[in-house]
Amino acid sequence: MRILVIGGAGYIGSHVTRAFLDKGYEVTVFDNLQTGFRENLFEEAHFVHGDIMRTEQLQAVMAGGYDGCVHLAALKAAGESMQHPAAYSLANISGTINVLNYASAVGITPIIFSSSAAVYGSPHYLPIDEQHPTNPENFYGFTKLEIERLLEWYDRLKGMRYAAIRYFNAAGYDVQGRITGLELNPGNLLPLVMETAGGIRSKISIFGDDYPTRDGSGIRDYVHVSDLAEAHVTAFEYIRKHDKSLTVNLGSQTGVSVIEMIEKARVITGREIPAEVAGRRVGDPAELVASSGKAQELLGWAPKYSDVDTLVSTTWKMYEKYITR
Numbered sequence: 382m383r384i385l386v387i388g389g390a391g392y393i394g395s396h397v398t399r400a401f402l403d404k405g406y407e408v409t410v411f412d413n414l415q416t417g418f419r420e421n422l423f424e425e426a427h428f429v430h431g432d433i434m435r436t437e438q439l440q441a442v443m444a445g446g447y448d449g450c451v452h453l454a455a456l457k458a459a460g461e462s463m464q465h466p467a468a469y470s471l472a473n474i475s476g477t478i479n480v481l482n483y484a485s486a487v488g489i490t491p492i493i494f495s496s497s498a499a500v501y502g503s504p505h506y507l508p509i510d511e512q513h514p515t516n517p518e519n520f521y522g523f524t525k526l527e528i529e530r531l532l533e534w535y536d537r538l539k540g541m542r543y544a545a546i547r548y549f550n551a552a553g554y555d556v557q558g559r560i561t562g563l564e565l566n567p568g569n570l571l572p573l574v575m576e577t578a579g580g581i582r583s584k585i586s587i588f589g590d591d592y593p594t595r596d597g598s599g600i601r602d603y604v605h606v607s608d609l610a611e612a613h614v615t616a617f618e619y620i621r622k623h624d625k626s627l628t629v630n631l632g633s634q635t636g637v638s639v640i641e642m643i644e645k646a647r648v649i650t651g652r653e654i655p656a657e658v659a660g661r662r663v664g665d666p667a668e669l670v671a672s673s674g675k676a677q678e679l680l681g682w683a684p685k686y687s688d689v690d691t692l693v694s695t696t697w698k699m700y701e702k703y704i705t706r
Contacts, residue, residue: 385409385450385489386451455495463519474527491617494545549633555695587640587659589658599666602632634673
């Protein structure tokens, strides 16, 4: 089976590529290397340097013929999306339209799409399941939800099956250490904690310690990137078997607070990791935890590596290679 992984040199994409290779698939990575790294490319995979906004490049690679496509190419910074909506419209929405049009023209299906829990907005209830209302609070989340709606229409009109995989907080690195490129300009908590542990940052900010949570800091659902990657393979296999599209959450179904994450990192790294309490950020809910029951039921998926010790230790092993003190 031949799989095209668009954005396969990035943080999540490289883990997805590895998961398909481990299952014996023939993989081609298509990436513009804007946020991906050549270090994240594997010898067993084919690589095509190209951009989904360059339609001639996209058309050429898709003409090679594939049994499915994983689409991970997108801009992903929520805050930046509020400042530069035009860039996010082009890269995320227009870029995906290009992917869908050319995939449809040559009969590539299914499409496994990298969506986000950002489609939900602030929680009405916890844990968040797939029936939760969708009301994005940033433009990034809006683009992901619009792409899901496009996928529904392409399924209805063109028979293009898809999986929309709504990630919660991806974290960690390959437990076997086979990914060697650090995520570029990370904005999530754990990489920032690691940068502080390594002296790249002088301190880590805790945005609010007065939430109605067990220690006053915000709680988030972290899922190991290798667990995410495995779900892309199982979603592809589910659609091939059942000829049905699906939308699923992927999370650990447990929450880790900001303070708990910092304290665990101090233990595992042996570093001080200075932290200071800052004010709450606008729009940050006290707690976000996923229900992954649907993924477990349909895909037989359950997280293997999403405990906090594995999340922190695999991330630290990566950062230790790059720090100077």
